[in-house]
Structures are given as C-alpha cells and as structure tokens.
Amino acid sequence: MVVVEMSEPSAIDKVGTTPIDELHIKHVTGGSIVKFSPVFSSDAKTLFLALGNIIRAFSVSTGEHVRDYKGLEARAVGVQFHPNNPHLLVALSEQGELAHWRWKTRLPPQILNLQNIWENSTPNGFYLVPKGDDQDESCDVYVTCKLKSNKYPRLCVYDEKTGESSHDNLTRNVEVNRHGVYKIAFGGQGEDKYFAGIYKKKLYISILKKKTIDIKKIGGQRSLTCVACHQEHHMIIAGDNTGRILLWQEFFENPNCGSSVYHWHTLPVTDLAFSQFGSFFYSGGGERVMVKWTLDSPDQRLYLPRLPENICHLVVAPDNLYVAISLADNGIRVVDSHLKTVSIIQHFTWCGEGEPNNKTWFPAGLNLDPRTKSMVLNGRVGHIQFFNPNTSSLLYNVDITCQNYLTQERNKVIENTDVTKISLSNDSLWLATVEQCNNLKTHFEIRLKFWNFDEVKQTFCLNTCVDMPHGENKLLDLKIQPITTEEQLLAVTTAEDNKFKVWSLEESNTINTKYIWRCESVGFFRNFPVGEISFSTDGSLLAVAFDSTLTVWVPETNQLKCNLTHTKLNSAIRHVKFGASTCCHLVVTATDTCLGVWNLLTLTLMWVVPIRINILVADSLSNLMAAFTEENDLFVFTPMSGRPVYSHRKLRPDRFSITAAIFFPRDNKQNICLSSWQQHSQLYFLDIHQELLTLEPKETIEEANQNLEALDLLPSALSTVTPFTALLAEQSTSGVQHEVTDKTHLQLGEPGREAIRQGPAPSGAPRHDLAIE
Template identity: 35%
Template sequence: MEECMEVPVHFKGGGSFVNFPPIFSNDGESVFACSKNMVVEYSAKTGKLLHEYKGIQDKIIGFRCCSFNLYECIAACSVNGEVAIWQTTSHFKVFQKQIPLKKLKTFHMIPSEEKLRALVSYKFKKRICFEVITLSANKKYTVFSIEHSKPDYHVSVGNGYFSVAWRNKLDFIKFGKSKQVSSVHIDDSLNFTCITTHPTEEIVLTGDSLGRVRSWHDIFEKKKVQTIFHWHTLPVRTVCFSTSGTYFYSGADECVLVKWQLEDASNRRFVPRLAAEINHIAVSNNNLYVAVATRDNAIRILDSTLHQTTVIQQLVLGKHYDCGLTYDHRTKALITNGNQGQVQFYSTDHMSLLYNVDIVVQNKITNERQCTMINTEITKIAISKCGLWLATVEERNDDLYSSEIRLKFWKFDLTHQKFELNTSIEYPHEKSINSLAFQPVLKSNVICVTVGNDNKFKVWKLTDASTVYKKDAMWLCLGIGFHRDLPCKALSFSADGSLLATGFGKLLTIWTPDSCELKCSLTHPLHIESINHVCFGSGLNCHLVVAASTNQVSAWNVLTLTMMWSVCLPVSLLISDGLSGHMAAITRNNKVYVFSPASPKLIYASQDLLKKYDNIVAATFVPSKFSSDVRLEWHQRTPIFFITSSNELFCLGATEGTDEFTEYEQYEDVSEGFFSKMQPLSKVNMAKTSTVEKIMFEKDMGHKSIKKYLEAPIHTSAPVRFLCYSMIRALSLQSN
C-alpha cells in the first residue's frame, strides 16, 4: 500500500474570491481580487487573468492599492501579520514585513503620501483592538478598542479618520494624537451590516438589517445629520461611493444593484436580475467601470451606463452538490451544480469555467423579510458516453404544497454548440429520484435508468417521433422494475451495458436493462443495512460488483453468485475508474481508500487528507493527459477530483501542471546508426543538447523516426538490414 505522502493533493479551483471588495487600478484598466493566499489581477475590459501575486503563506485578511516609492503597488496582509507589497507594473515584490501581531481580523491602508501606514484590528482578550502601524518603521500605537462583537464589526478608512460599525453602534475616530471619538446609536432591534466612507469629506454610509442605507453628516459634531435611503427589503450587504462622492451604489440579497444620488433619495436607478446575491461593489477612479462581486464567485464589470461588459467567473459556488461530480469525455470538463437552477461545465485542463446550462429556465425567487422562498433545484445529472445526451432531474418541495419533479433530456446541437431540450417528463416517479445513469455505450439507441423513492426503477429509451414535417426523436419509458416493494437507492451499469445492478434494501439485484428481467438477487445473512452505493467493475473485473451500505463494503461475483470479500467501512461516496478498474471509497471522516474490486487489499489509503472542518461532498476519477500510458501509476493516469464543503476543488494525484512529464512530442530520440546519420547534423545537435531529467521513460511517441524513413526516397535510403536496429530501438521502451 502506498503511503499518503506519495500521492500529492493540489488545489484546483473554487473557494470564494469575492470575500473582499475588488479593487481597481489607478487607471481603471485592471481589477484586483483576493483568492486564498494570493492576489489576482484581471483585465477590466476582457476579464483575462493578467497576473497572480504570490508570496504570502497564510490566508489574506485584506488588500489595498497604495503608493510606494512613487509607484502604484498592491499591499496585502495575512492573518498572522505577514505584509507584502508588489509593484503592479513589474509584478515584483518590493516590500515585506512581519507585524508582531497574530490572529489579525482586518487590514486597511491609510491614505498618506508621506508614510506607509496601515490600520489593523485583532482580538485581545474580550476586546477588539485597532492599531495604526507604520510599515516603513517599527512604530505602532493603539487608537481604539471595542467589545468583541457578534455579528462581526465593519471598518472603513476615510480621509484622516476611520469608522467602526458594530451591533447597533457607530463610532467615528480621527487619526492623530488627539484621538477624537464620536459615537451614535440606532434602534436596539437593528444591526449595522456594512459601512463605507466618503472619498474626501466627513460623510459615512451605513447599511442596516432592515434594508435601509443611512448617510451620516457632521459626524464629529454633537448633533449628527442623517439621511435615510430605503428600497431594499433584505439586509444591505454593501455600499460604495463613486470617486467624486456625489452618488453611491448599494446591494443586497434581492440580486439588484441600486444607484443613488447622495442629495436626492428619490433619484435612483436599478440593475435587476443579477445572477446571484451581491457581496461587494467597487468603482474605478475614472468612474468608467463598476465591479459587482456576486455570491456565485463572479465579478461583473459594468460600464458607466450600467450595462455589463465583462464577467470574471471562477468555479461557481453552489449551495449544495446533490448532483455530485460527473466527467464529460467530450469536453473534458467536470459537470456539477452551478447557479440556482443551472449546471456548470468546468474544464480540468485549463481550470476555468466553460459554460453554464440553464436547466429550470426560471427566474430566481429571492427571499422575503420574514419568509424563505423555495426555488427549483437540480438534484441529479448524467451524461452519455458520447457526451451528446444530458439527463437532469429538477425538484421543488416546500413541504406545504405538492412537490414538483421533472426529468429532462437534453441533446447537444453540434451546429449551435449548445444543449437543447429534447424531452421533459413531469413526475417520472411518484417520489424523488435517488440515482440516474446512462448505458455506457456509444450506440445511438442508448437507454437511461432512473431510481426513485417510490421503490422502483424505470428504463427510458430514445424512440422515433418523426412526423411528415420533420424527423425527430423523444424519450419514453421502456420498462419498470421493482422487487418485494423494497427501497431502491443505487444503480450501476456493467462495462458493456448489458447488465444493470441495483440495490433493493439489503439485496443486490442484477437485471437486463432492455427487458427488465431479474437475473439474480444476492444477499448475505450478516448484512442487514440497506445498500446505498453500487459500482460495477471494469476491465478484468467486469464480472464483479461492489456494494456499499452505511458501514459495510462488499464485493460480489455475478458469475458464481458468491461474495468475494467484505469489510467494515463508514462509506459516504463510492466511485469507480473505468480506465484502471480501481475504485475509491470515501468515508465520513474524510479518508480515501483506493482498491481493486478483486481484492480488499488497499492500493492507497489517506489518513489526514483535509482539515477536520472540511468534508468531501462529491468526487470522481478524471483521466489525465497521460491516461493512456500504462507505465504510470494510477494517480498519474486518473487522479481523483473532489469538492469539499467549503466549495474548494482539489485533485488527489497527478501534478500541479505538466512539469513532471516531458512532452513526448517535443523530444526526439536520435540513435547512433545509419538511419540517424541520414538526419541533418543540426537536428542531432539539438537532440543531444536537450536534457530530459524528469521523464520516466523515453519513447518516440510521435513515430517521427518511422515517418521519416517511410517518406524518404527509396533510392537514397540505406539497406533495410542496416536500419533495423535503429528502427526497433526507436519503438522500444527504455528504462532510463
């Protein structure tokens, strides 16, 4: 068994990069965002990734644009006080400092042309302390402190002062030796939810839990002046001033961006029906662009007329992953839940979002103040082996009225390059659907099987529905299977699609999908738990079926109808690799066990794969670019991609890129012999100077030597007996 450290785990995407407000560069051409422990720069016009600023080890708690040595820079600070500053033109790190404070909460740069100063906050005992730190010198002093607040406090730095909003209290603190402090309270039943300061004047905007935006004037006077702007129904999430400060923007969970005039509360404009709730808003210095960070892990760039020009989209953060992870061989993409009512195709090669498919085709219903609205959710997806058919299940159940269940079949239009709805079936089962799978064959008359909570499985087949006007096809129910009225939760096709395995209660049943004929029913007297997962083997193990219940995994031989082995394991996910024949069982305590169905002996076992607060919610095997090379280990051919409960995508196996594998097509093996001496000398020199250090095996994968021999004129070629050695050596494998 391989040790855990021999199989690397790499971060491949996901995680929120909209936890902090995006920041525009001074010229407005670039927009910066924070992702985990690095700052990323994108083009505001095209959305293209321009640069990644790395060098901070821990999680970033804040980043800001600043001026350092008369150059525009970006500064970031980690939770452990590591501060780094990069120059945005050269992308070099020009400053690094360790703040002697730990467990920092917030980080803000103080606008100043003379000194490089920052305002940080941290928890000390039962209070939150605010300190001003001069980064260019070892100077710091505490300016303010508040009680430890739940919900969290909100900080904004203005011109010569900063403001802190916590619970229902708002504090204004001036920088300097005087430390002038002014405070104001609102109703005890309300809480402040966000805050921002005016670019030049002593004006502060706050949002509250009632959906109101308040403008505070004369903040250091005894009697403060406030103006109320009220449109939002839900708590205000963010407010942001324009560069001039004459107008501002606000956003909340209604998915609507509102533009307000500071001097006229009745003058407002709206950008409705955004894809997700608004987290943050930023405005460029020239007021040409507005960046709206939404909760679906996207930054939408709007122009001055509030029309969307660019979308910077990372892995869409779904609220759940009921669909799991499905690999599409045609697009080489992972399919999973995306925005509300949509599925996303995420490229594993480029680690970028390819596109979304709107399944429910409904506007998202946002929550009311005292009511949570239920939207239609995508619960199951499956894609055919050829990648041209997509099956989806959508359900809606509010526990008050009748539930909605739809099974939809989508066909990929090669002309328009998009999925189009072919068949929509209302209530394919009387209750919700547990599992969905296509027959793993490339033929056109493929079938699909669904398993429902009504204790039945149904076989769906594509049938001809042509008319005199056009040729068409639609999906109809071919047959229904059930067994002793036992609950049915899982299904799996054999490698050739001729058999179907389903779990009815504690029984493992084998059926012929075309006729719904029961072939056998397998059980063990000591196994009393219901089967939750079923996987057919592949390759040499195509006659084996692995079934998993809540605490047990067992393998059955469908030829001899006997149990091969059984082990106790708290399984939450069971996945299979059709290429290598291996399977992986993921337990509820985040352990991954890779094994062959023929033996309970483990091929790989991980002990501490993730942190304790992260759970693996979906996983699948994904073929790498070296999947056809049988000389490599399983994790190099088909690594495991999995998503955690924190919406982060990881890869168990493979490498961070392709550094450990040399491109075979770029390497020519030129042997010493008659055939090699026929090549130009310059090519021989180039091949000899090439250093191939990390390659595991050398082989002329492109068959360039053979092609050149076959294409050469016969009358100029050497006798075949002199070329045999060189040709055979070019085709053979070498150990080093």
C-alpha cells in the first residue's frame, strides 16, 4: 500500500492531457431567468429576459428562443424598453454598463459606463424615467445599489446621455424579495412621476421632482410583501403577508386618503401588476394561484389555479393582450386575457425552489438515460426531468409521486413528497425511483417504485410500487444491475436499518403485467451501518460499504465474497465506485478524510490519498473517475494511480458549491480536438445555484459562440418557415447563379409538389394559384 498526495500533475503526468489553463468553465444551461421581471415588445410578439450577461428573446406565441443580445461583460440586473423609443432595448449590468440595442437590427449595442458607481456597492435594479422635456427624449436612470457596508439601499440617479450621477434620492429602508432585488415601483407621468417602496409595515411614496417622502402604515401583525404602481394614474397596490391587497388612489391630492382592501389569498401575496388602463389588476400568492381582479367590482374575479410553482413576477403586455407569469421553477408561462395558456418558456427546471427549508438541490443527483442520451434529474417537486445537454433542451417530465402539490399554511411548514433516488437499467427499459416525505409531526412516507418504458405510449408506466420497503427507515441508496438480460435483472436498496435488499424481476401471475418486482434476499454485516453501493461493470459483483468495511457480494446468491478494512481507512465509507475498463478489478472508496483503492484480485489496499471528497463519479466508458472536494477542487484520475491526470483548483467560488456531477457520453458527431481524458465522455457538474457547467478548451467555446452568432444572422425565428417558403428560398438562391438558371424550374417538380401537399393547409399560398399542375 502506498500513501500519496493528490497534487497537481507533473510535466510527465500531463502528457496526453490538456494543461490546466487551457480548460475553461462553459455554462451549459441553468441560471435564473426569473430573478428579474421580463418585458414585452411593443407589439407583444416577443418577450425579453435577463440571463447572466445575455438578454434573451423568445417568441410569445410559441415560446421558442429567437435570439440573444450580447455585449455586457457582467451579469445584467434587468431589462426594459426605452419609454420614448420602443425600438431601443436597454439593460444594465452589475458593473454599471448601460447597453442600448436597436432590437430589430443586428447591430452591436451602444454601451455607456455609469460614472461614480458607489464603491463597495452593486447595482441590482434600474428604472428609466422620462425627463418630461419635449426637446430631450433621454431619460433619468434610477439605479438601486446594494451597499456591502450598510443594510440600507441607495437609489442613485444618472443621466442617460453622459452617465453622470446627479443625486441620491432614497437612503431609507426598503424590503428585498427572495432574489435580493429591492421592492420598489415607479408610476405616473411627466411632472407627477413617483415611486413607492415598502419596508415591513410602511409604504414610502415620493414624487421624484419634489424629493419628499410620504409614509403610509398598516396595523396589526401584518407586513407588506410587494408593491406596484400604475404607469399613468396615481394608484398604488401593495400586498401583505396575510393575503390582503391594499389600494391607494389620489394620495397626493389627499394625503389622508384611506385604502381599499381586496382579499382572497390566504398566504402572502408575491407580486402584483396593473392592466394598461388600470381597470383591473393581477395578483399572485403562495397558493400558486393567479387572480384577475376588477377594480370596481372586487367580487368579480378570474382564477388561474394549480401553477407548477410559486409566482415570482407578473408582467402585463401592451393592450392587455398577454400576461407573463414568472415561476420559481425557472419557467415563464404566457397566458391571454382569458387566462388561457399561450406558451411556456422552460428549458431547465429548477428543483424545490418553492419548498421550505430545502437545502438539498437535486437530491437524486445526475443520472444517464442511454436511450434518449439525456440526463435524468429532479425537476419540480415530485417530478423528474429528462434533459439533453448536447442540445440544451428539456425533453419531457415524468410525474413520479402522482400527488397534488400541498401549498404552505400560515405559521406551518407543509412537507411534500419528493424524489430522492433514481436509477435506470442499461437498456433504459426500467426505471427505479425512491420518493420520501418525512413530516415528523404527522406522517412518514417512503415508496420504492419500478417503472417500465412503454414503447407504444413512449413514456414510463408504473409497474411495481412498494410502500415502506425497509420499514420506517430512510433509504440511502438505489442501484439497478448493469446487465442487458431483462429476465435476470436485479436492483439493490440500502437503508438506515443497516441492511441491503436485493429485488428481482419475476414473472407475474396477473394479466395486467408480465413482470413484477419482489424482494429476493436481505443482506447485512455485523449490524454495521450500511452506506453506498456499487455494481461491477458486468453486474457480477456488488460492493457494499458497512461503516469502515468494504464488503463484496454475489448479488444473485447474496453470498459474501470478502470484507476489506484497513487502519488508514478507519472512518465510515461515504463513497464506493467500481472501476471500469482496465480497472474493473479495482474499487475506489472515500471516507471523510481519505481516498483509497482496493485491488479485488490481491485483496490489498493499493494506495491512499489524504483528501476530503464531496462528490465521486466514475466514467462507464473509460477507467477515469472525478473527485470534487468541499473546496470545489476537481481531480480526474484513474484507480491505477494516485497521481491525477487533470486537476483544477477552485472550479467555483465558495458560495457556488458543487452539488452533483456526471460523466456523460460524448456525441459521436462532435469532431473537436480534446484532451485524452475527455475523448469518451464529457464531465458535467451542477452548482448550488442550479447552473449546469462543463469544462472545454477555450478554442472550442469561442468556436461555439461564433457558430451561434452566425445562426443569429439568419432570418428571425418569428418568420414562419413552411415548405412553400423553403421552395421560394431555393428559387431565389438558384436565380443568383446564372449558369444554372435553366435548371431552377426542376426544383418545382414532383418533390416540390409533394412538399406543399404534405404541409399544413395554411402554410402557403392557395394551391390553385401555384400553377404547378
């Protein structure tokens, strides 16, 4: 046994690998698209939102991604249209970059750096307010800054043309929402432009020109949660933590005016939005219900219930055509004036954002579905999602718990059943899941479910459901045997009862299904606490961690082959992984303090590295493994040696801790020059902010960005592409090449006629006008 140190690769070790400084972190997907409010274009056909340092545009009618607006170096803190020029799209970054795009053109943005941004402060929102001068169409830029040394925010005013700061307007307390954005709103027109902010029980109102502040208070144990102002009239609505909505009107003309109360929600109001003319407004609450209120008739209400997650933002389109609902699952739902869903913008579902005290993102980790070549991971509560990282697209969701979501109650925490473990067979025909709900005050639920893929329905259907598979003991691990013979397939579970159970697929006596799953055997070792399990690559051996002892079993007979322990590994084993390829006889174990490798042929400990491992993943297509430490350091190694083939210190800052990782088989169509350890699979990892990341050479990232920019020069995705328009495009292109002009009409032969006939009816001109018969 050799004790080594997991250090940087030496020059010799780097042969055939990519040097550390040549691999860069690439953002694949994730990140919040609901942190800031989206904004509609003036024709309500396009929706714009901020995602990192990119402004992304989506089609309202289809939800498809249209294009990206780039140019900011830092993360954007909001996006909106210029009040005096609807052709200008404006965004502000955390570094004070004010960018203007002419959004219908392909021109780069005009960027102005705001001057004298307060030191030790970070902008987290901005608002464009017209100056009210007919000769000057520019605006004042009101920027909310979060001071690091002071809990109070600061509202700074800048000139849009020069970027110079004129004065500070607000230094009082203002509430922030769950994303750290201050809860303020602007309203009114011209000289009567005003803003409102909330803090606990107080509503602050101020006319911008006068710089005076009026304070409204609410009584009792209530506190304000959100605020909205009408863009033309003196009207303010604010929600509180008991579900009430308070309306103030003509407050400047009558400083002692009272408030009207609208009350339907029982949980805190999360956001509010006025219609264009103020005759009605929308509200969202913790019940996951959006309500449409009529201002003069509070009893006339429309409801949009059972939204998939909590409401973050409500935005009304021009002429009240649509309402965009930003949800905490990182999705945006667009509905019409009758609350009918028009489109859904969602490419990566966040996990448990609305759950109370939920500190574990994606508890089921990252799993591979070989059939669809997608990742399988937690989605919204009770669901799992199938996500393709190669195309950055969400394939579909599967409802595992099949339960209605239980919303929270006042002064109570309601626990919902969620998926905690996922495992798929090698042929993707079987899916095993574990769902748990641990509410100590009321009940304890745990279910082991086996799902069979239905080729006709093209989805997973429930085959076997086992309630309390290990009694009232929490399940710790779940694995399906990696073999392709369905009749001999096994699955193994471990739990806090210090046992593992082997589940086998057997023929059923019922007419409803051909096979069902039953418990075949139970294993334990000296009543030691059981931990993680791992199958060998051919499925013939099963490694089970019992406290500090590694045990190896024959899963079919539940026969113990050997038990291994060592003084260097005297603490509980947290991770167990069988090697693959040339290392299939090696087993890697990790404790709280060490990483060690056992040789099953000689029953000896080969090497030990003193390191604290947080995540350990193995590549099924090679002999490589990846270890992530608590300090977000990455080490890629093979079990044959304690010297890493690649290492990367501080992948993410401390506040971006990594929660899950996976080696994902590389697409065969990709023809890029990579290091040797990246040839077979690509390493993906998730951080606590639910961003999916990977490592790629800088040249590859730049090439991908250039390809996206080239695609961005194509005609807008808003233009309808039909078989008829495709044929017209071919004619136009062929017409440029004069030497083949005589052959252009051949494109309108039988293939062209069939393309038009097989297309949808409204996809082109009337057929009798085409003159192709």
